[in-house]
Structure formats: structure tokens, C-alpha cells
Amino acid sequence: MKARAGALLLTAVLLAGTAGSAAPRREARWNTPGAGNPLLPGYFADPSIVRDGGRWYIFATIDPWGDDRLGLWTSDNGRDWTFSQPNWPTKQAATSPTSGDSKVWAPSVVKAPNGRWYMYVSVGSEVWVGSAPSPAGPWADANGGKPLIARDFAPQYHMIDAEAFVDDDGQAYLYWGSGLNWVNGHCFVVKLKPDMVHFDGVPKDVTPAHYFEGPFMAKEKGRYLLTYSDGNTTKDTYKVRYAVGTSPMGPFIEAANSPILETDAGKQIISPGHHAIFADKGRSYIFYHRQALPFAMGSDRVLRQVSIDPLTVRADGTLEKVGPSHDPVIPAFAAKRTRGLRWTGKGADALAADDNYATAWRPEAGKAPVLTADLGAVRDVRESRIRPAFVIQPRDLRIEASQDGRTWHEVAAEKGVSGSPIILRHAGKARFLRMTVQAKEPAILEWSIF
Template structure:
């Protein structure tokens, strides 16, 4: 399956990630670019398993829409933040797998949103559901969203037989004209890119659909215009392997023709840095500087059973005339003007657990402020616990959990103790499917707080103020 990467042993990776152990060394705010397990690493940007991001900035707030991994859910994931570092999760009311369904729909879940603001001031979402493209609209990124095409797909699954009608991306040109790009192949080969102009209603196709497939293309088109040049960016390769990458071609009109420069790919696997299969991206601009938002494989990679879990990261993108300069993917992420330099720091606590799935997922990884790492209980465990030692007996503060898997709810109870021997259950069982999961301050005093879970949770961070 994996041809070009020799995975490090778990022991070697654990040693490489020693800087991420808050209990072993003082925290640092400048993690090494090559260390995926360093404390306070800012990539992955979002806590959890997500892919195919689309980003909007509106009234001082950032919104990221994304596919929920593995391979989508019944809804989309939506993250929002005012500082670009501390994100809150929700799911938009539309689309859902049930609501966006037609006689031509396939079996695929909700994938690959593209959200733009049209010339009418409204927000428009083009999203893949059931292997076809649907369109919705709202007056605010949070919604409420509604179907904009009267219960029908904009691009039906059988629109071009032999190709996947997915991964639609809207582009608004400088004159306000809107275009829609989409298309993928089958079985990870033979991708084709289609484009059509949209009428001002953002729903009706205006003219013929054109095939503008560049030499190396599979899926995930994104149109970027800079200084009169039209850059048709896209993903090539296989996202389940190490071959996935971002490439581009350049043209003089939204329809091309597009020529592919020699300096491709734009963004690709960096095996030495443990950055695997970056792709399906969006581009946004702050103060004249471009940034690329993309997904890459969650670590460690490859996973047992060919499980596909991806995470969202961001890095700097530079444009030079008719060229997009190769992107250097990082773990520390870029400094973006007007955004927070780091996430809110948590209190230093000692974490322990009933058991861990392996050395890369021990309890301490849930306290390193790095969304690439976290605590996982061993597979097949009926109950498991994660415990915090606050250092001394005192009031029990509020705390926050960042679960990695937001497709499934967490089920747990809270217990406290003064001596880690005698435990008191606090409150009723909790069922949560959010991020962060906010746990309230508790009455009385204790030194230890324990979360007792049903099953095998995956906790990226447990933070105390």
C-alpha cells in the first residue's frame, strides 16, 4: 500500500515526540517545523478528523466548513472562531443526507463543501451529496441554510457518465460573474474537471459546460485569480496513500486554456517531516498574503485496516507572476496578521489513564496542546478512564475536552477524589457530541478528577484553565 515511506517505529516516534510531553519538559511556543509531536504545534488547525475544507471570513469571524471523516457523515462539520485558533464545532441544518436526495443519488455521504458570498450578499454552498452536486443558500454562514434548487441536484450523478460529479467549487471573478468547477474520476484514475458559468441567481447554468482538465488532475478543483492570471488548482493522486498532492495550471480566462508549469507539484508529501498526502484545499487572503488551507493524513500513517482519517492544516502560499511557488508544509503553521499566535493555554496538570492503545496515544498526549496527538483507549475496551491530578486538594475547576471523533457521541461520568483511592461520582452520565465539551466547575474540593468513558474514546486535549 505505502511505497515511498518507511514508517518510523512506535518507539522511535515516541522519542521524536518527547518534546510534546508537558510532564517531561517545559512547554515551548515555537515547535520545530519537522516535529509533528511537538507541544503547542498549531497544525493541525482543527481538533478532529476533517477533510475538504472551505473557509469564509465574515464580520470578524472565521468559518470553516468541512467533510467529517471517515468519508463523510450525514451532515457537514462547521467550525467557527474569532481568533483563528480557538474553534467551536457545530453542524449546519442543511445539507443532510436525507434532505439532499434524488432519484439519481448515489450512496456517498455529505462531502466537500464550497461556500462563497455572491454578488447579492448571500452565501452560497455547493456541496457533494450522494455523488452529485447540490446548492444551498443562507444570509449568514451559520445559516439557517435552505435548498436553493427546489429539491433537485444542480449537477446530477449521471450528468457525465463515467465520472464522479463531486467536489464542486464556486469562483467569483472581479466583475462579479460566478463560475462553478467540479469533477473527479473513478477508482482513483481518470479525473476530469468541468466548468460552467452561473447566471446571477447562482443556480442556473449560463452556457455550455466545458471540460478544462489539465494534464495532471484527479479532483478538488479550486480557482484562484491573481494579477490577471487564472490558476486552476486541483488535487492529484490518491488521498488514501502518500501520492495525493496539490498541482496547478494557469490560464488567461476562467475557461483557460490551462497550461501546467514545470514547477509542479505545488504541495506534496514530505516524508521526513511526517506530512502525508496534503490536498483538497482552499485559498484565502489576509493583508495581501495568501494562505492555503488543506487536509492531510492524521498520524500515525498508515493506519491499521486502511482507515482514512484526515486533519486540516494551513500554510503560507506565495504567488510570483504566472507561478505559484512551492508550499513548504509545516507543523507550526504560519503567523497570520490579525489572528491569535496560539491557542489559549491550559493549566499544567498530570494526566494518567486506565490504559492506552500504544505509546503514541498515552494519557500525556491529551495535555500537549497538539491536535495531532491524543489519548486513545485500547480497541475493544468496554470502559476506560482518563484522570487529572491537579497537584493539590482545592476547588474543582471547569475544564474542556476536545474529542477527535465528532461523528459519534462521548458517553462518560465524572468522578473526584482527594487521595486517588476513594472516588465520588459527580452528577449524571454525560452524552456529548461537540467540541469543546465544556465540563462545569464542581462543588467541594478534590485533587483528582476522573472521566470514566463507555467504550474507547479518542481525546485530543483535556484543558484546565
């Protein structure tokens, strides 16, 4: 439920002391066309972000409440993201005699001083560790087919949300821990040996005030900033706090201005948390999930989306409060997504053309699941790129074309496809395209036509 990125990943997690928080382009509503948050098209949580070879990688939990595998998003510009799933871990491959029923959650991916990449991930309420030559994989278990931290290590707490931190001297540390039944969270830390797998000493309880889960360690001006989540992610109480120490092993005292990121009801930003901090191009950012909108309190089916905002580090190494936004300025990423031809639609159809991943087209009750796009004039078209709200669910897609809105002919069809974007090629001329979507949950976030 965290992340690393940019040059920070090559050595240690360092916050840029000169970072500044740029003002949003506008005070966007959650359903404003073109809004930059959510960053990812779909329902994901607990993000970890890294950069390698000019490419961004985001590893995340698939909502609701995980899947048998993780989600992986890749992008060369930070705006146009492509979905896949790493080969490891899987629920089946990362299971032990002490594992629980929980799915695959909360990846933390870091580059170690030995040049390899390591992933610390929660599976079955246990922490597993894998390794790969690059974030793209291939990933493999690194601990002999057993959990690094078993479920019964401290059975009165939840053994999840592990996060690695590599200090300036190359020493690595691992932080983890949550509570049970949304209470009594505890944070543990231990030194790691150079292999990034075995403990170098005995784990220590360093739980700061108001800690629940999701630890993320950062260092600035000689201070160690233990950032973490508090509250309940299924409600509107989830938030990010931080505590300060002089050693990565603690003790940690909660900062006077904590929490730094929390619900803003006026903006309809609900329960931001389970974050990561990274720096790129001299600026720092906080990367987190928050509730998808519209949000219904009390629902057992929690759907979250990944967002990003600038983070300001003060001269003394402490953190400014974050003003969560719908349209952040992120110099690290391209300013706009690649969208293709402009088109319009009637009613809910327009929500699939508004360049906003918070809004989605859904078929009206009792009506056929058909989404119609009007290109305004007869145009040359070659393909559709479709971003479903639920990216791992299979769906049948059929696209028809028309030049006059009366005579239609099929130009593309696929059965059982998933992912994001789903690409269907259909070279020809059309003013209108209509797409029939057959799926358990047919919602479409964006339909881009090229």
C-alpha cells in the same frame, strides 16, 4: 473540498501579491506538544473557510468518508474552535432519483455579489446548491429540491467537488469533477447566472495535465490559477498541482514548478490536498487536509485532519512550493489556543494535555477507559472542556475529583453527549480529576480544565 476567507469572500478570490511565507517557529515533529497543525480537533477533510462579521467558519467533510451532514467549526480567534452541524444539506433532504450512496462531502461556501451566501456540496455523487443569509445559516436548498449537477451528467466521471469562483467583474464560475476508481479525473467549468444557481451557457471540459479532483480557482496579476489535487488520498500520493490560464474558462497549462504541495515523508506529512486558498492581513494561505497519524497504508478507513500553511505568491502571479509544517506561523489567527490549567498525566494520559490535535489518549487494551489528570496541587476548578477525536459519536462521561489521589467523589456526569468542546461543569477544589469515557471510540484529543 475547498474554501474562501477574509475580504476575498466579499468580492472575488484574490491572492495577496505581497504575501510572504514566514518560517516555522521550529521544525516540530508530528507529536510535539503545542504543534499548530492539525488546526482542527478531529478527523475532517475537504475544508472550506470563510470569515464574516469577525468570525471564522470552516465547513468540512466528516471522516471517515462523510456523514449524513457536514461539520461546521466556528471561531472568533482562529485557534479555539467550536463544532456544530449546519441544518442543510442532509443526505435525506439532498437526494434525487439519480443519487448514489455517497454521503455529504466537499462543501464550497462563497459570498455572491447579491449579498447572499451559497454552498456547493457533493451529496450522493451529485452537486447540490443551497443559500443562506450568513454562513451561520439557516441554509436552504436553492434549486427546487434537485441537484444542480446530476450524477449522470457525465457518467464516466465523478460529479463531485464543485467550487465557485467570483471574478473581479462579479461574474461567477463553477468548477467541478473527479475520476472513478482513482483514475481519469476531469474538470468542468461553466458560467453561473447572477442567481448563482443556473448555468449561463454550456459546461466546458478544461482538464489540465495530472488533474484528478478538487479544483480551486484563484486569480493573481491577471492570471487565472486553476489549482487541484492529484493522486490517491487513501495512499501517500495525494498532492496539490496548479495550471495557469488567461481566462477563467481556460485553457490551462500546468506550471513548471507544479506540484506545489506533496507528501514529506521526513516530517510524516502524508497526502496533503483537497485544499483552498485564502488571504488575510496581507498574507496568503493554503488550507488542506492530510492523513492523520500514525498512518497505516492500505486501510479502508481513511482519517484525515485539516491543516494550514503560508503560501507565497510570486511577483509574476505564480505560486511558490509550500513547505508543509506541523507548526506554522499564521498571523491571521491567534498565536495560542485557550488551554486552561496545566496538568500532567502518566503514559498515554499525557497525550490529552499536550495541546496537539495530532495525538490522542486511548485506553490501553484490557484496561478501564479512565483518564487521570494531576493538577500538581489542590486548585479551584470549575469546568472541563473535552475534545473527542470523533466528534459526532455519542459518549458517556463521568468525572471524579480527589484532593489526595485516594478518596474520590463524582462531580459531573453526562450520557450520550457529542460535539467539541463538550463542557462539563464541576465547581470545587481538586488536585486530581479522573474521567471515565464510555464510547464506541473513546479517544480524547484534549482535555482542558478551567
